[in-house]
Amino acid sequence: MPIVSDISFDLTTIWAFVIAFAVLTYVVLDGFDLGLGILFATERRRRDRDVMMNSVAPVWDGNETWLVLGGGGLFAAFPLAYSIILPALYAPLVAMLLALILRGVSFEFRWKAQGGRWIWDAAFIAGSTIASFMQGVALGALLQGITVDKAARAYAGGWWDWFTPFSAFVGLAVVVGYALLGATWLVSKTTGDLQERMRRRAWFLGLATVGFIAAVSLWSPFLQDGYFYRWFEGTHILWAAGVAALVAGLNWALFHALHVHRHDHWPFRAALGLFVVSFIGLGLTMYPYIIPTEITIYEAAAPRASQVFMLVGAGVLIPVILAYTAYAYYVFRGKIDEDTGYH
Amino acid sequence: MFDTIDAVLLARIQFAFTVSFHFLFPAFTIGLASFLAVLNALWLWSGKQKYLDLFRYWVKIFALAFAMGVVSGIVMSYQFGTNWSVFSDKAGPVIGAPMAYEVLSAFFLEAGFLGIMLFGRDRVGPGLHMAATAMVAFGTFLSAFWILSVNSWMHTPAGFAIDPETQQFVPTDFWQVIFNPSFPYRLAHTVTAAYLTTAFIVGGVGAFHLLRHRRRGEHPTPATRTMFSMAMWMAAIVAPVQIFLGDLHGLNTLEHQPAKVMAMEGHYESHPEGAPLYLFGIPNDAEQRLDYAFGIPKLSSLILKHDLDAPLAGLDTIPDEDQPPVGIVFWSFRVMVALGFAMLGLGLWSLWARWRGRLYDMPWLHRAAVTMGPSGLIAVLAGWITTEVGRQPFTVYGLLRTADSAAPLEAPAVGASLIAFIVVYFAVFGAGTYYILRLMAHSPSSREPRLKDSSEGPVRAAGLTPGRQGHQPGE
Numbered sequence: 001m002p003i004v005s006d007i008s009f010d011l012t013t014i015w016a017f018v019i020a021f022a023v024l025t026y027v028v029l030d031g032f033d034l035g036l037g038i039l040f041a042t043e044r045r046r047r048d049r050d051v052m053m054n055s056v057a058p059v060w061d062g063n064e065t066w067l068v069l070g071g072g073g074l075f076a077a078f079p080l081a082y083s084i085i086l087p088a089l090y091a092p093l094v095a096m097l098l099a100l101i102l103r104g105v106s107f108e109f110r111w112k113a114q115g116g117r118w119i120w121d122a123a124f125i126a127g128s129t130i131a132s133f134m135q136g137v138a139l140g141a142l143l144q145g146i147t148v149d150k151a152a153r154a155y156a157g158g159w160w161d162w163f164t165p166f167s168a169f170v171g172l173a174v175v176v177g178y179a180l181l182g183a184t185w186l187v188s189k190t191t192g193d194l195q196e197r198m199r200r201r202a203w204f205l206g207l208a209t210v211g212f213i214a215a216v217s218l219w220s221p222f223l224q225d226g227y228f229y230r231w232f233e234g235t236h237i238l239w240a241a242g243v244a245a246l247v248a249g250l251n252w253a254l255f256h257a258l259h260v261h262r263h264d265h266w267p268f269r270a271a272l273g274l275f276v277v278s279f280i281g282l283g284l285t286m287y288p289y290i291i292p293t294e295i296t297i298y299e300a301a302a303p304r305a306s307q308v309f310m311l312v313g314a315g316v317l318i319p320v321i322l323a324y325t326a327y328a329y330y331v332f333r334g335k336i337d338e339d340t341g342y343h
Numbered sequence: 344m345f346d347t348i349d350a351v352l353l354a355r356i357q358f359a360f361t362v363s364f365h366f367l368f369p370a371f372t373i374g375l376a377s378f379l380a381v382l383n384a385l386w387l388w389s390g391k392q393k394y395l396d397l398f399r400y401w402v403k404i405f406a407l408a409f410a411m412g413v414v415s416g417i418v419m420s421y422q423f424g425t426n427w428s429v430f431s432d433k434a435g436p437v438i439g440a441p442m443a444y445e446v447l448s449a450f451f452l453e454a455g456f457l458g459i460m461l462f463g464r465d466r467v468g469p470g471l472h473m474a475a476t477a478m479v480a481f482g483t484f485l486s487a488f489w490i491l492s493v494n495s496w497m498h499t500p501a502g503f504a505i506d507p508e509t510q511q512f513v514p515t516d517f518w519q520v521i522f523n524p525s526f527p528y529r530l531a532h533t534v535t536a537a538y539l540t541t542a543f544i545v546g547g548v549g550a551f552h553l554l555r556h557r558r559r560g561e562h563p564t565p566a567t568r569t570m571f572s573m574a575m576w577m578a579a580i581v582a583p584v585q586i587f588l589g590d591l592h593g594l595n596t597l598e599h600q601p602a603k604v605m606a607m608e609g610h611y612e613s614h615p616e617g618a619p620l621y622l623f624g625i626p627n628d629a630e631q632r633l634d635y636a637f638g639i640p641k642l643s644s645l646i647l648k649h650d651l652d653a654p655l656a657g658l659d660t661i662p663d664e665d666q667p668p669v670g671i672v673f674w675s676f677r678v679m680v681a682l683g684f685a686m687l688g689l690g691l692w693s694l695w696a697r698w699r700g701r702l703y704d705m706p707w708l709h710r711a712a713v714t715m716g717p718s719g720l721i722a723v724l725a726g727w728i729t730t731e732v733g734r735q736p737f738t739v740y741g742l743l744r745t746a747d748s749a750a751p752l753e754a755p756a757v758g759a760s761l762i763a764f765i766v767v768y769f770a771v772f773g774a775g776t777y778y779i780l781r782l783m784a785h786s787p788s789s790r791e792p793r794l795k796d797s798s799e800g801p802v803r804a805a806g807l808t809p810g811r812q813g814h815q816p817g818e
Contacts, residue, residue, distance in 0.1 A: 058458030061413055065454045068420050069446045075423060076443040079435025079511070086424030086431075087750040093425055094760045097418045098767045104414035105771050108407050112778040153432055153509070159756040302436040303506070303513045310440045317447040324455045331459055331466050 011311065012301040015077040016290070018314055022073055024279045026066035027135075028181065028272050033060045035182025037103055037128020038175060039201065040121065048194050049121065055189040055336045057107055062325055064104070076310055080153060081290040081300040087155045088146045089138045089162055096134035103127030129175060136174030140167030143285075144223045148294040166219060173212035177275065180205035184268035187258070189336050199258050202267055206254045209271075213247055213278055220285065226293050227285050239284070246277050350754040351746055354426040357761045359731075361418050363724055364768050368412030370723045373487055373534065374541025375405050376480040378573075379460075383476050387469055393565040400566065400787040401545075404779055406461055411775050413454070415768075420446075426757065430738050430748035437503050437512045437520055438493045445489030452482035487534050495526035498730070498740050499599045512739070524599055528592040529730075535585045536726065539686060540719025542581065546574030547716020548783045550709035555786070557706065566787040568703050571712070575702065579690035586683055590646070596730075597647055600740060602661045603733030606672040608643055609633040610657040617641035618655035626669040631658065667735045675728040682722040689715055 033056040043049055056063075075082040086093060106124035110117050144166050147157035183202035187195055217240075221228040231240045250273040257266035288296045301307065379401055386394035420442075423431045459467055459475035467475070502519025503512045514520055549571030556563040597604045605611075609621045611631045620642035624633035644653040658666055689711055696702045734740055738748040 058462050061410075061457055062451065062454035064413070064417065065446065065450045068417055068450055069443075071420050071424070072439075072442050072446045075420075075431060075435050076439025079432050079439055082424045082435060083428035083432035083750075086421065087426075087428045087752055090425050090750075090752060090756055090760070093421055094763065097421060098763055100417060101414040101767060101771055105410055105775060108410045109774060109778060112407070112781070113774075154428065154751050156751070159753055302439060303511075305514045305517070306436045306440050309514070309517050310443050313444050313447055317451075321447065321451040321455065325451070328455050328458055331463055 011304060011307040012297050014311065015073075015301065015307055016287075016297045018311075018318075019070065019073045019077060020279075020283055021318075022066055022069040024276065026063070026070050027279065028275050029063035029066060030060070031132075031178045031275065032056075032181040032185040032268075033063055034103075034128045034132045035178035035180065036185060037124050037182070038132060038179045039182050039186070039198075040128070041125045042201070043194070043197075051190060051194060051336050052186060053107065053110070053124075055186065058332045059328060060104075060107060062328065064100070067100075077302055077307065078290055078297065078300040079302055081295060081297075083153070084146065084148055084155045084291060084295065085142065088157060089141055090159055092134040092137045092141065092162055096131050096138070099127040099130035099134065101127070103131065132175045132178045133171040136171035137162065137167045139174070139282075140164070140170030143170070143220055143282075143292065146291055146294065148291060150294070166223065169212075169219070170216060173209075173216055176205060176212055177209045177278075180209045180271050181268070181275070184254075184258075184271045188265045188268050191335055195264075199262075199267075202258055202271075203255065206251060206258070206271070209274060210247060210251045213274070214244075217244075217281065224293055226289075230285060243277060243281050247274065250274050250277065350752055350757050351749045353754060353757040353761055354749050354752070355745065357757060357764060358422060358426060360761070360768070361415065361422060361764055363727070364772060365412065365415040365419055366723065366727060367720055368408050368415060369483065369487070370537050370540045370720060371544060372405060372408050372412055373483040373537035374539075375401060375408065375545075376476075376483045377538070378541055378545065379405060380473075380476045380480040383473055387473060391565075393569050396564075396566040396787055397570055402461065404782050407775055407779050407782070409453075409457065411772055415772070418764075424750075426750050426752065427738070427748050428750035430743065433511050433743060433748075434497075434739060435511070437500075437514050438496055440514070440517065441489045441492050441496075441521055445486055445493075449482045449486035449489060452485065453479050456482070484534065487537070488530060491530045491533055492521045492523070492526050495529045496520055496523045497738060498529075498734055499523045499525040500739050500742060512742075525592075525595055528588070528595045532585070532588045532592045532726075533723075535581060535588055536719065536723050538577065539581055539585055540723055542574045542577035543686065543712075543715050543719045544717070545570050546578060546712045547714075549574055550712035551716075551783070552786050553703055554706060554709045554713070563703060564787060570787070571709075572697075572702060575690065575693035575697070575712075578686055579694045582683065582686040582690045586687060589680075589683065594647065596733075600733065601656065602658065602665065602667060603672065603730070604647070605656070605658045605661070606667045606669045606733055607676040607729060608647075608655075609636070609669065609673045610643070610655060611659060611669070613655065613657040613659055614644070615654045617652045618643040618647075618657075620646065624673070626673045628666075628669055665736065667733050672729055672733045675725040675732070679722050679725040679729060682718050682725070685715065686718060686722075 036052055036056055040049060040052060043052065071082075074085075102123040104127075106120040106127065110120035110124065113120055141162035141164070144164060146155065147161065148154075149156035180202060183198045183205055186198040187202060190198065221231055230236060250270050253273070254267055254270035257263040257270055286292050288298070290297045290300050379398060382394050382398040382401070385391070386398060456475040456478040459472065460479050463475065464472045500512070501523040502514060502516040504515050505511070506513050549567055552567045553563050553571055556567065593604065593607075606626075608618070609624050609626055610618055611626075611633060617640070619636075619638035619640045621633060621636050621638035624636035624638070627634050641651040644655055645651050647653075647655065658669070689708075692708055692711070693702065696705045696708050702708075736745050737743060738745050
């Protein structure tokens with residue numbers, strides 16, 4: 001089965017791309033602020049924590065909105081997939097939602113709590129870590145397969161099916177990857193000792209992330225036959241080699257930017273690149289399935305009238321959203337530094 | 344522990360619990376966002392310090408309430424799938440689109456401009472800051488527009504067909520889906536309720552500080568007087584409008600969901616010669632009658648049909664399996680209506696006090712306003728319970744039963760998540776409410792510190808931009 005040539009650009013495929021774009025945008029944007037929450041555990045000085053939180057306070061809410069678009073978009077464009085995947089991943093998703101509540105309110109509450117600030121610092125760390133882990137678990141559980149009763153159009157497995165060594169491993173991978181995004185984000189937004197520590201952490205986290213990408217890439221083809229053929233059969237192995245080369249190149253760029261050029265912004269961009277490449281690899285692995293290997297995007301798609309009606313709005317509004325989101329980032333650009341200001 | 348309890352019932356309790364908690368925050372922040380936009384505009388237009396003081400005072404409370412609304416709202420967007428998957432599969436092709444429009448047009452707008460509204464006045468200048476504040480307010484309204492359209496469709500479905508193969512509802516006309524028959528009434532009634540909710544909270548806080556200033560023998564600050572006065576104008580003008588809108592919404596419900604109105608009125612029996620308005624009674628579903636009923640003859644017919652002798656059908660015309668539970672609907676409706684008239688009463692009292700020139704010097708009026716502070720939140724929940732429980736036993740009225748809508752989950756899974764939601768919500772939103780009350784307890788001083796100057800605001804150190812560090816006029 002050729003990988004790219006059989007992607008036809010009909011409405012269903014376009015919607016699959018829109019949802020994938022929303023999820024990818026969510027992963028990289030909330031990825032760095034969740035990662036920052038994970039790294040909160042390693043920084044104990046109050047001022048460092050204040051600076052870290054300030055670097056995302058004006059934007060985290062917008063970042064998290066992409067998660068709502070991912071979920072809401074799946075509901076609207078692929079209602080059958082939404083109604084099978086969500087019950088199948090019930091426990092990890094509920095845990096993720098509760099964790100997101102804890103960390104989301106911590107942004108506001110830790111400034112209001114007088115004696116109890118440590119409670120919201122702990123909630124921020126725990127919430128960020130659990131939410132990241134559960135997102136990885138959900139991805140792993142989707143990749144390894146979900147039991148579907150196609151006649152009943154429903155999930156047909158038990159409520160612990162999602163929990164396997166593979167899904168837990170992907171959960172760890174996401175925690176480490178998000179921490180890398182957070183560390184490189186902080187390299188670009190801070191100065192002095194904090195920035196220096198983040199450089200060192202980003203180096204370790206970068207190595208670990210690439211290790212996890214390699215391990216998941218080698219493990220997942222053995223979960224389902226289709227994955228194996230997609231990546232290792234005949235000329236497809238060239239694609240696999242290409243992706244591996246890209247990951248290695250980005251890794252080299254990351255280390256170079258961190259320690260050779262000691263650049264402030266390129267480490268974050270290289271880490272983003274690792275996520276984008278991994279995400280495209282995932283998409284190629286799953287296509288044309290939305291629930292591998294039970295339900296294709298075509299089986300799950302909403303009727304044409306719904307697709308058209310929504311595409312008009314998405315086509316107009318997503319570029320507008322990207323424009324004013326970019327503007328908000330532009331307004332809050334620059335280093336965060338409490339007392340010395342901008343140098 | 345949960346073996347004896349039905350998984351569907353647990354899922355219903357969980358949805359009711361999470362949506363009720365969530366709804367309190369937007370009910371407050373929809374009005375507050377507009378209030379902040381008005382305050383900021385008045386500050387820019389008049390240059391009077393009190394408006395800036397009020398903006399800075401309320402924006403801190405807004406930031407807290409909004410954050411809680413956002414995080415509790417994310418839960419809702421996933422719970423349709425996790426707990427109501429059959430409903431999601433069947434109704435998704437129709438209501439998924441307006442929900443996607445809510446995310447695209449409203450959520451991103453609010454989130455994108457919230458940071459600038461809260462932290463960006465120095466960075467973008469007064470004009471763009473005003474625009475960002477207005478965008479957040481507009482976003483809250485758009486959000487209400489889309490989600491109430493979806494909710495209204497579940498009450499009065501329109502513009503759809505049923506796919507014979509998949510049994511899904513499929514859209515035939517999105518204009519009819521969005522502007523379904525109950526939507527205009529529900530939107531007007533709910534958004535007005537949100538404005539009233541905010542007005543009574545603001546008025547309650549203003550009255551609290553007026554009383555405290557009086558007790559301490561101080562003069563109330565201009566900001567305190569202004570917020571109380573603005574809130575009382577809202578109460579006097581909007582409360583009667585709301586009662587009128589509620590009546591229209593009720594007539595619309597009578598046309599499309601008569602069983603709900605029967606439950607609200609406690610009309611188990613049909614009344615061929617004019618129906619009484621029951622003020623009190625104990626609904627008895629088992630015997631299908633209203634015990635200890637006390638009512639005013641023929642008044643219900645007058646209200647609903649504008650004719651004393653108009654016949655009104657009762658629940659005896661509705662099959663048992665299609666009836667909503669009367670007790671909850673009957674009582675929640677009365678709580679809402681009683682609070683609505685109490686709001687009107689306070690509004691009229693404030694008009695009288697204003698006319699006598701004693702608006703800031705009438706302790707009993709202020710005590711009443713403090714007591715009525717949370718009345719909007721209670722009325723909003725009571726109204727929501729009336730309409731949602733009144734839709735039972737259906738999720739899509741008349742077409743899809745609640746019992747047939749739930750996800751194929753086992754009761755222990757739903758029971759465990761329900762307990763987790765209860766524990767986390769009470770801990771988190773309890774703490775948040777405490778922080779909000781503490782902010783409210785502090786008096787709006789002249790020269791209210793800004794969010795970023797005070798020791799309690801995030802982003803007091805949000806990166807400084809070269810060239811913009813200088814003193815900003817008016818800031």
